Amino acid sequence: MSVVEQNSRKTSNGKVLSDGETKSYPCSGRNSTDEVAAALRRIGSGLHFSRGQTIFNQGDSANSLFKLVKGAARLCKHTAGGRRQIADFVLPEEFFGFVRVGEHKLSAEAITDVTLVSYPARQIERLADEVPAVRKVLLDFLSGRVLGMQDHLVMLGRQTATERAASFLLQLLDRNPPGRGKVIDLAMSRLDIADYLGLTLETVSRTLADLKHGRVIDLKGPHRVLVRDVDALRRLAEDEAPFPD
Amino acid sequence: MSVVEQNSRKTSNGKVLSDGETKSYPCSGRNSTDEVAAALRRIGSGLHFSRGQTIFNQGDSANSLFKLVKGAARLCKHTAGGRRQIADFVLPEEFFGFVRVGEHKLSAEAITDVTLVSYPARQIERLADEVPAVRKVLLDFLSGRVLGMQDHLVMLGRQTATERAASFLLQLLDRNPPGRGKVIDLAMSRLDIADYLGLTLETVSRTLADLKHGRVIDLKGPHRVLVRDVDALRRLAEDEAPFPD
DNA sequence: CGCCGTGTTGACCAGTTTCAAGATTGGTGG
DNA sequence: CCACCAATCTTGAAACTGGTCAACACGGCG
Numbered sequence: 001m002s003v004v005e006q007n008s009r010k011t012s013n014g015k016v017l018s019d020g021e022t023k024s025y026p027c028s029g030r031n032s033t034d035e036v037a038a039a040l041r042r043i044g045s046g047l048h049f050s051r052g053q054t055i056f057n058q059g060d061s062a063n064s065l066f067k068l069v070k071g072a073a074r075l076c077k078h079t080a081g082g083r084r085q086i087a088d089f090v091l092p093e094e095f096f097g098f099v100r101v102g103e104h105k106l107s108a109e110a111i112t113d114v115t116l117v118s119y120p121a122r123q124i125e126r127l128a129d130e131v132p133a134v135r136k137v138l139l140d141f142l143s144g145r146v147l148g149m150q151d152h153l154v155m156l157g158r159q160t161a162t163e164r165a166a167s168f169l170l171q172l173l174d175r176n177p178p179g180r181g182k183v184i185d186l187a188m189s190r191l192d193i194a195d196y197l198g199l200t201l202e203t204v205s206r207t208l209a210d211l212k213h214g215r216v217i218d219l220k221g222p223h224r225v226l227v228r229d230v231d232a233l234r235r236l237a238e239d240e241a242p243f244p245d
Numbered sequence: 246m247s248v249v250e251q252n253s254r255k256t257s258n259g260k261v262l263s264d265g266e267t268k269s270y271p272c273s274g275r276n277s278t279d280e281v282a283a284a285l286r287r288i289g290s291g292l293h294f295s296r297g298q299t300i301f302n303q304g305d306s307a308n309s310l311f312k313l314v315k316g317a318a319r320l321c322k323h324t325a326g327g328r329r330q331i332a333d334f335v336l337p338e339e340f341f342g343f344v345r346v347g348e349h350k351l352s353a354e355a356i357t358d359v360t361l362v363s364y365p366a367r368q369i370e371r372l373a374d375e376v377p378a379v380r381k382v383l384l385d386f387l388s389g390r391v392l393g394m395q396d397h398l399v400m401l402g403r404q405t406a407t408e409r410a411a412s413f414l415l416q417l418l419d420r421n422p423p424g425r426g427k428v429i430d431l432a433m434s435r436l437d438i439a440d441y442l443g444l445t446l447e448t449v450s451r452t453l454a455d456l457k458h459g460r461v462i463d464l465k466g467p468h469r470v471l472v473r474d475v476d477a478l479r480r481l482a483e484d485e486a487p488f489p490d
Numbered sequence: 491c492g493c494c495g496t497g498t499t500g501a502c503c504a505g506t507t508t509c510a511a512g513a514t515t516g517g518t519g520g
Numbered sequence: 521c522c523a524c525c526a527a528t529c530t531t532g533a534a535a536c537t538g539g540t541c542a543a544c545a546c547g548g549c550g
Contacts, residue, residue, distance in 0.1 A: 077395060077396075077398075077399050079399065079403065079483070079484050080483055080484060081483075081484035083399075083403045083484055084403070085398055085399040085402045085403045087395055087398055099388045099391055099392060100381075100384045100385055100388040101388060101392070105392050105395055106395060128380070129377065132374065135373070135380065136345075138384070139345045139383070139384075139387070140345060142384070142387035142388065142391060143344045143345040143346060143387065145391050146344055146387060146390050146391060146394065147344065147346070147350050149391065149394040149395075149398065150322060150332050150350055150351060150394075151322075152398060153322075153330055153332055153394065153397060153398065153401060154322050154324065154328075154330040156398060156401035156402045156443060157330045157401045157440075157442075157443030158324065158328045158329070158330045158443065160537080160538090161537080161538065189496070189497090190496075190497060190498095191496090195402075197402075198401060198402030198403060199538075199539090200538075200539060200540080201496090201497080202497095202498085202499085202538090202539075202540080203537095203538060203539075205497060205498055205499080206498080206499080206538095209498075209499085221547090222496075222497060222498090222546090222547095238324075238325055238326075239324050239325060239326035239328055405505080405506095406505075406506070434527095434528070434529090435528075435529065435530095436528090444506075444507090445506075445507055445508080446528090446529080447506090447507075447508080447509095447529095447530080447531085448505090448506060448507075450529060450530055450531080451506095451530080451531080454530075454531085466514090466515075466516095467514080467515075467528075467529060467530090468515095491550100492549105492550095493548105493549090493550085494547100494548095494549095494550105495546105495547095495548095496545100496546085496547090496548105497544105497545080497546075497547100498543105498544080498545070498546090499542100499543085499544080499545090500541105500542085500543080500544100501540105501541090501542090501543105502539100502540085502541085502542105503538105503539080503540070503541095504537105504538095504539075504540090505536105505537095505538090505539090506535105506536090506537085506538095507534105507535085507536075507537085508533100508534085508535070508536090509532100509533090509534085509535095510531100510532085510533090510534105511530100511531085511532080511533105512529105512530080512531080512532100513528100513529080513530065513531090514527100514528080514529065514530085515526100515527085515528075515529085516525100516526095516527090516528095517524100517525090517526090517527100518523100518524085518525085518526105519522105519523090519524090519525105520521105520522090520523085520524095
């Protein structure tokens, strides 16, 4: 079932860019040094997946670290009863897929057509042993995931629908590529958002409509949001004490 | 505000066991090798906290890795509005407190009287640079947290109250100290459980009562649970497809 | 031009929360 | 050893948020 094989030669679904045509990906994640970037560039190989394709599946053996170059992906857990929880969205320049165990505990799926770079786990481990900076990048990656997931837990456990939606939009605003201003591109569907927020797609739709009618955001079509009032969003997201005496 | 200082000499709240009286803690976490255990034992120092005390606070500088020896602790995020989400409970032999950033993003609080060992972050980092096995332990620790939190996300985002309670009990059963059989000691209060499960304490209480009346568990007082039917619990926890055709 | 996937909106419903009493429990001191 | 007290837990009834079901709208594409 593994979609991405160890050395990116045989791939059942993902189209491999031959070494010759590998584009010059900015191989540094936002935190990595030039040294790390160079080391990674050497062992990375480019892949393509198209909208809806599975990059790896729950249960596949985990043998690569990925960096998303273009497009958007979702990391989700599927339950026996057909319910789904999205653990994270992956946007350009972000890493995903590395957890130090035998098999993936969630699946990665392309939301749009996607370009990514794959780094074989074995090589990553070798690099980590040799280059301290790589160790740091790995630890930072995992630590970052832990911190992000802590906020996600609060969201799912203790926030209302409106607070979740507001937090979500702020999160996307933070991750917005430079120069994008307050216009957010929602690559994902309402169902994806719902499964990330722990809500139904109807509630997501209604909540966004409410934000629109409250003049906090504008909807330029279902997949483009203009944030009119960032502070209002912040107030809605952070569960303030209603009446601080 | 930091309760535990770098080299465990001055401590405002936690009582330090002098080096002389430091007991022979089993310094190996469940996964660590003897080599790692020995290295850790050398740099660890014992601490005590009593029921209700804060071990470290959201915002404190993070400069230690801890291992809990005895008792139980909770890791929680407190929000502005006074809501609380517990990210994890810490039971004996489990590590906590290490995230590679400047300050803690959650607080650790003693549920019962607690004995723990503290390893200064600086020393841990030095060890990690020198001993590959220590690196592995750290990566495993972080990876384990990520995997555990993924399940927690599913629970909070997509499970009903009954499913959450069942999952929770199964989780405790898994972590039960050897020889404890099917008797679970609930060190934490109903409110703690509620804040872990993303429910109210009333709902937790009712749900446990339901499980009792369904002959799935017995309650020997509020803090002692006997699991009568593990399989029933599993069925209740895993959201099965209701009618597989 | 009409179709299909996706998004929106409405009405009703259910599970969980909220509010409010009581009931246990465990610790303390007589 | 027992009685009492405060904290915690349980239980009940009403209220509400978000879910479910269903109809309709929009928009891109053949």
